[in-house]
Amino acid sequence: MEEEGERKEIEEEKGKGKEVVVVMETPDRSKNQINTPISKFEESPVFSFLNSLSPIKPVKSVHVTQTLNALSFASLPSVFTSPHASSLKESRFLRRHQLLDPSKPEFSSDGKKKIDGNEGIMQYAHNSSEQQENFDPENSLGETSVEPSYDCSQLAVEFVQSINYDCNSPISNTKTSHADSSKGLSELDTNAGLLVPFSQAVSGKGLFANEANMEGLCQTNQSIDATGCDWESLISDAADLLNFDSPKDVNSFKKSLQPATGFYANNTNNMQTFDCIEQQGEENDIENPSTQPGEGSCLTVFAEKEGTIASSSLNNECMESGISEKMDAEPISSLYRGMRRRCLVFEMAGARRKHLEESSSSVSCFLMQSDGNTPSTDKQLVPLRTGNDSSRCILPGIGLHLNALATTPKDFKVVKQDGSVPGRLVIVPSSTANFQSVVTGQESLNESLALTLMETDMDPIENGVPLMEDANQVSTLMVNEDLNQISPKKKRHRLEPAGEPEGCKRCNCKKSKCLKLYCECFAAGVYCVEPCSCQECFNKPIHEETVLATRKQIESRNPLAFAPKVIRSSDSLTEDDSSKTPASARHKRGCNCKKSGCLKRYCECYQGSVGCSINCRCEGCKNGYGRKDGSVYIGTETELEEDETDELVKSVKDRKLHKTAVQNDVEQQNPESVPPATPLRFGRSSVQVPFSLKKKPPLSSLPSIGSSSGLYTIQGLAKPNFLPPQPTFNKQFQTVQEDELPEILQGNGSPIGGIKSLSPNSKRISPPHCDLGMSPGRRSSRKLILQSIPAFPSLTPKH
């Protein structure tokens, strides 16, 4: 079906001529994706010329199915089932499959799958533009061990050949020679804009190391110009989509990355990578013990580019070859793209899925980022920690909070769903069980997703498929995406929380063997990597069983142990609230600070860039993100005035509450929030205004916990230093988090949550919230989602 649709579009485009512009707005994302690249391509003179020569042929549809089978992609998780999402996914898969299609001799070298140049390019380009690139810091830098990229050359050659062959494809058709093709591609990229700039930015050299195999092409063919690099970029984009199943891939990655070692290039947009736990990884690890610990681990990281989700459906193998090749040539780019992350896979024992799942999982893994707001500006190179971190650190921006991050992704994965299997891995952090249960709600979710997609124009994948890393993220997505608005680009940046990318976690455990929650890596659900300074570490793929067993044990004690600590709420104030905080979040359990005043990272709330809530038992709370009492702490100065501020805040909150009365229901309700409202403005002006205006969450972005941080978006956030707290009121915020599921259970039922909602339970969303809460900027799409989503009360009030 999709293919047909694509064909039609393509044909139409042809008929229209070069100018066919893909309509971003089109509800159907898949089409857009496909079309877009094409259209861009068409615009190029070369294309036009070619076009005149021969009609463009639509991509082959037939192969797809077979390929799929061959590839054994797992059916998309129900989660993704949403029409849009599914469509996209499928389309992508298909395409990839085609590329992979074993039938083609050209590609098969080593039995590896190869990508069809044409399609691959198209997709990649497209993807690249839309999607964020995945970055696997881990793989990239982390390990020294490198596998020879022997394949690279071959791949490159093959790839080139393939390209030639593919000339039939619309794009390729036009071009006869590699060089030509490369140019065309380059043009496309350029058109796409995203990729090229990015790539360039990344490598001053102009190399774009996209993950893709393409790299080899460039190298291989001297004839290829720098533009060729673009090619690569395109490919790389595709690569991003791909998941690496095998550890080898990872290794290759690393190698390639190593050169780059100093930094990751961020996608132009802030890429945030999420670590997703992939079953695949596990498999790989298992299968290939040789793989080094950590690397092999299953995680696939998806870096999202600006909001777009990259699907990683491709087979790892392909990626490997491509990557390895690229790596050599272009380390950096590769980083972005398909990076894998080592995430611990907390699978249930036994249940491992293979490619199918992987593919699916990969998809699911995507997060959506929402930052629409975030300035995408950047194509920045992000300095990564050199090498080592890479493996983990995916995104520079994300917060630390491990749990959050790590967990989040997991959560989402869960969604992936296969839900059927209880054991699935799922990354779902602790609450996996919950999530699973939730899965059932997928349909609803899907729908919701679809809606959102429609509205937002988001990539289906992003929206639906990918899951949010954390609830937080999810929530964020929801919220933020709105923000994104329909921007054609859709790129989203993630912010890096100030400090570290979420992905990157390093520990320094000495006695815990990295098997306790003390260990950030373990807590985050990732394996320890080179950057870690831990001693006697058992948190490595080699000790997978031990890790899983320990994890289970811990979860048995506390099901939420691995759940994100910070729950994001979409809180929002009422509409006008635009001013208010964008998204707020709360720490699941609350902190217990006594001396730090919740002004240092000792405080989990602060660390998570969230305000303290009722759940907190802290003393002398001065949390800049929001004090326990609900007031915002404005700075030391304000401390004196706390009372006043608090009052103001409260009043504001109240206001919000009124507006969002509904939300309240959902929310756990904090007594505080309840109080009658006072004029928002009042409060705002006085206090938080800054935030509100900005709408950004205070810091959420930060490192904190993961997901949230990423979500938050805001690049700017960076730091925790405070930030003005948002006006948000804890209570008011509604959060949707998975983590809290248990707590959340209250939740309403609506499953909608869409992705996020992995489980209906998990997410808390207050309906009103969504609606009202969204800052004006955000808007509709998200709102819809939110509405659909069951509201959860924000954290359960603790007393």
Added chain:
DNA sequence: GAGTTTGAAACT
């Protein structure tokens, strides 16, 4: 980089 502080996690 070593030492101290801090608060979560783990244990009792």
Added chain:
DNA sequence: CAGTTTCAAACTC
């Protein structure tokens, strides 16, 4: 559930 201990991150110097 409360109190204590252990632990490692965060912080300071």
